[in-house]
Amino acid sequence: MSEKQKHATAYWKENVKYLSILLAIWFIVSYGCGILFKDALNEFKLGGFKLGFWFAQQGSIYVFVILIFVYVRLMNKLDKKYGFDE
Template sequence: MAFRNDEDKVAYWKENLSLLTKLLVVWFAVSFGAGILFADALNAIQFFGFKLGFWFAQQGAIYVFVALIFIYMAKMNALDKKYGVNED
């Protein structure tokens, strides 16, 4: 379970950090953006009988966070296989 060479190690961590950055941007946009910054604008939209800004602040963000966990797991498993460091 070791990297084949140093270039693979650097490329692996570069892709890993890129993925983390993208997921953290989504996390920030949903939690801070939809839940706080844009809550008033989103509250003009109804979602299952609730104001959308309120729904994101109370429940929607949690669903997105759980989805991000599964996305990270799937992407990292694919990345591990790509570089031959998977845990088979």
């Protein structure tokens, strides 16, 4: 395997690792907080709404948008690390 292929393989493995972590976070927030932990979170209020309801309706969307920006930042760093930032 050439050096270029080794870099590309390492780059892809790290990219998949980042994607897996970020998607797991999104799953936990959207499914976990909005459905599984709804009853426990509904004990608290945010902006006049029960927290479980808020996560199901608004919070998971906000977290998703934040995760997009985190992914962009991570990928920019990864591109520079492996020399794909041109």
